[in-house]
Amino acid sequence: MNPEELLQKNVSHQLTAEAHGHDVRVCMGAGCMSLHSDQIKSALTAQVKQHGRDKSCHVKGVGCMGLCAAGPLVSVEPQGVLYKEVTEEDAGEIIDSLNKAPVARLICPTDTPFFQNQMKIVLENCGKIDPERIEEYVNADGYIALIKALTEMTPNDVITQVMRSGLRGRGGGGYPTGLKWTTVAKADGTQKYVICNGDEGDPGAFMDRGVMEGDPHRLIEAMAIAGYAVGADTGYIFVRGEYSMSVKRLRKAIMQAERQALLGKNIFNTPFSFQIEVRIGAGAFVSGEETALIACIEGRRGVPSPRPPYPAERGLWGCPTLINNVETLANIPSIIRNGADWFSNIGTRTGKGTVVFAMTGRVQNTGLIEVPMGTPLREVIFDIGGGVPDGGTFKAVQMGGPSGGCIPEQYLDMPIDFDSLLEIGAIMGSGGMLVIDDSASMVDMAKFFMEFCRIESCGKCVPCRVGTVQMHELLIRFSEGTATERDLVLLEELCDLVRHTSLCGLGQSAPNPVLSTLRYFRHEYMAQIRPDFGANGVDTHESRSTS
Amino acid sequence: MKTVKSAAPSTDNRWRIVDAAMRRLGFQPHALIETLHVTQETFGFLDEDALRYIAATLGVPLSQVYGVATFYRAFTLKPKGAHHTCVVCTGTACHLKGLPEILAALEAELGLSPGGSTPDGKAALMTARCLASCGLAPAAVFDGKMVGNLTSATALKRIRQWVEHES
Numbered sequence A: 001m002n003p004e005e006l007l008q009k010n011v012s013h014q015l016t017a018e019a020h021g022h023d024v025r026v027c028m029g030a031g032c033m034s035l036h037s038d039q040i041k042s043a044l045t046a047q048v049k050q051h052g053r054d055k056s057c058h059v060k061g062v063g064c065m066g067l068c069a070a071g072p073l074v075s076v077e078p079q080g081v082l083y084k085e086v087t088e089e090d091a092g093e094i095i096d097s098l099n100k101a102p103v104a105r106l107i108c109p110t111d112t113p114f115f116q117n118q119m120k121i122v123l124e125n126c127g128k129i130d131p132e133r134i135e136e137y138v139n140a141d142g143y144i145a146l147i148k149a150l151t152e153m154t155p156n157d158v159i160t161q162v163m164r165s166g167l168r169g170r171g172g173g174g175y176p177t178g179l180k181w182t183t184v185a186k187a188d189g190t191q192k193y194v195i196c197n198g199d200e201g202d203p204g205a206f207m208d209r210g211v212m213e214g215d216p217h218r219l220i221e222a223m224a225i226a227g228y229a230v231g232a233d234t235g236y237i238f239v240r241g242e243y244s245m246s247v248k249r250l251r252k253a254i255m256q257a258e259r260q261a262l263l264g265k266n267i268f269n270t271p272f273s274f275q276i277e278v279r280i281g282a283g284a285f286v287s288g289e290e291t292a293l294i295a296c297i298e299g300r301r302g303v304p305s306p307r308p309p310y311p312a313e314r315g316l317w318g319c320p321t322l323i324n325n326v327e328t329l330a331n332i333p334s335i336i337r338n339g340a341d342w343f344s345n346i347g348t349r350t351g352k353g354t355v356v357f358a359m360t361g362r363v364q365n366t367g368l369i370e371v372p373m374g375t376p377l378r379e380v381i382f383d384i385g386g387g388v389p390d391g392g393t394f395k396a397v398q399m400g401g402p403s404g405g406c407i408p409e410q411y412l413d414m415p416i417d418f419d420s421l422l423e424i425g426a427i428m429g430s431g432g433m434l435v436i437d438d439s440a441s442m443v444d445m446a447k448f449f450m451e452f453c454r455i456e457s458c459g460k461c462v463p464c465r466v467g468t469v470q471m472h473e474l475l476i477r478f479s480e481g482t483a484t485e486r487d488l489v490l491l492e493e494l495c496d497l498v499r500h501t502s503l504c505g506l507g508q509s510a511p512n513p514v515l516s517t518l519r520y521f522r523h524e525y526m527a528q529i530r531p532d533f534g535a536n537g538v539d540t541h542e543s544r545s546t547s
Numbered sequence B: 001m002k003t004v005k006s007a008a009p010s011t012d013n014r015w016r017i018v019d020a021a022m023r024r025l026g027f028q029p030h031a032l033i034e035t036l037h038v039t040q041e042t043f044g045f046l047d048e049d050a051l052r053y054i055a056a057t058l059g060v061p062l063s064q065v066y067g068v069a070t071f072y073r074a075f076t077l078k079p080k081g082a083h084h085t086c087v088v089c090t091g092t093a094c095h096l097k098g099l100p101e102i103l104a105a106l107e108a109e110l111g112l113s114p115g116g117s118t119p120d121g122k123a124a125l126m127t128a129r130c131l132a133s134c135g136l137a138p139a140a141v142f143d144g145k146m147v148g149n150l151t152s153a154t155a156l157k158r159i160r161q162w163v164e165h166e167s
């Protein structure tokens, strides 16, 4: 029996969607939910009843549709229309129009670059399927990759595919995923673990949340495949404490998968067993760092430990542990299903596949987007993003949050991948993309991120604990216009020191926002230096008046 | 498997919820953070009795329980005083799109600063690291209800409503 047949046979509840005439999808992503899309869903459901269309129309909640800026969003299939800025009052009209022309005043055009220029792998189901129903995921080819792996491939075959796909980690480091899997698979020990890192600490990123809430089964499938490949029987999904909806959806998905024998003992009657537990973070940026995250799961303070040993050799409870980011794992089912060659044909030479960005700030189309690696930033910001609104002028784009850097206009045509970004002092990071226009001060942005690092520093190592405080103090002086030339020298020295001597990535990358703004917007720092302060920091004004 | 070995701090039935959480994870020391989450959800905060009880039941030194409870931002050792809470997002996009001005207005007009409450103690202002609604920046949560595209005027209006409503 091939994987498809196996699934058909086993997932008992068959989808009733095809029987329905219309599928009305209401976005229940974080952005639309904050505009109370849940109430719109209730209103639509009530209208369906009122119109007596219960049998021919199905209203469902789906994950983030991407264009959060135009929310709340509602789409109707098979009509293929997207409605924007929908209110409860519009519900009647929308249901009324199902067999007629769509409601013109609410239509959100989808022939725009925002929809046409994207390429979805990680987010392929987001905004389409009901994340709370396993049947919908299965109907979208879900769990086929897992069954294919378990029934047609050896663990080594799986790793070979991941290796050949060229997939690199999306959690910040860009480490080759296949290599990491190999290390864990080869590590000594009978007990191994898989951890999915859903801590998403960057204060401007919501890609992982989009996947956890919009397509949770995808992660479960990926983790089980990873477990099979490296020889682990237990997985943990570590979710940021603030993401209560993600926790709820993941837990529900795990239960559903267990019921269908897609998780648990002897999955699909193979010798492979795998269980997954959700663990909730408790609010500490540093606990997204892998060694700190492991401490957190073990019930300790989430502070990092020196590496090596790397978790791949000695991780959770001293056992070899595979730890991957949400977005990294979300690529796995597609790679196994479509093959490594399919994946490695997308992107650039050193960056394969797609990348998901949470685009925010001074840009028209704020939201969640996915583009092939190598897409120039100009296309992302000006075509897909729709450029800077309200007649503002683009100044820079900040990528990678508190560990990243900013990219000025002159590099916008460069294809984005891990290496090209590093070269110009930014990082791919976790995928937060903040568009900055000329109304913002770059010194202020650097100060903002440094304050974040200062607060989030766990205090274990001195350079980071003390250095971030000192750098923040200096940046306050710059932003208030009371800095001296000596402060600039000091700031640069500190950046260098903290970067090279901190224990973990938090401290090592904390200077990045300062260094990159100094590199491209040094004049903004210079403009904040008090002219009557001498080069040695002595107030020449004062020394004159007292003498 | 271990069983509950120390008695709950009181006969309050809510301790059963805490016990259930610890039991689910086999009373293992690594159940600590989960247990603290559940306890806080149940009681609103973590008092000394709770910390001692959890320490004894999971066999974790009290110092470690205290260390963990004070390390993470999600846990609080003090009861929440105010009736109403406003949680403003201090994430990057909200910062860029005018949160500093809103905070300044709340401070100037209502004497409300992050971590504090209004002089009558009715409304408290808290901050969150990115509510992941950056598309609607600036964003805040008023008594559990998310509000996007926040302005100083709407923030002031909502908090004034709370304060005036109750007097």
Ligand SMILES: Cc1cc2nc3c(=O)[nH]c(=O)nc-3n(C[C@H](O)[C@H](O)[C@H](O)COP(=O)(O)O)c2cc1C
Pocket (backbone or CB within 6 Å): A168, A169, A170, A171, A172, A173, A174, A175, A197, A198, A199, A200, A201, A202, A285, A286, A287, A288, A289, A290, A291, A323, A324, A325, A326, A328, A329, A430, A504, A505, A506
């Ligand atoms: C301070 C700090 C915070 C981090 N936060 C996250 C995070 O929130 N999510 C994440 O996936 N990785 C985070 N990382 C990176 C992880 O340590 C780890 O490299 C990553 O989860 C590995 O997954 P990948 O190989 O799939 O990228 C962080 C690292 C540091 C130093």
Ligand code: FES
Pocket (backbone or CB within 6 Å): A027, A028, A029, A030, A031, A032, A033, A063, A064, A065, A066, A067, A068, A069, A071, A072, A073, A367, A368
């Ligand atoms: S939350 Fe609805 S489009 Fe993003």
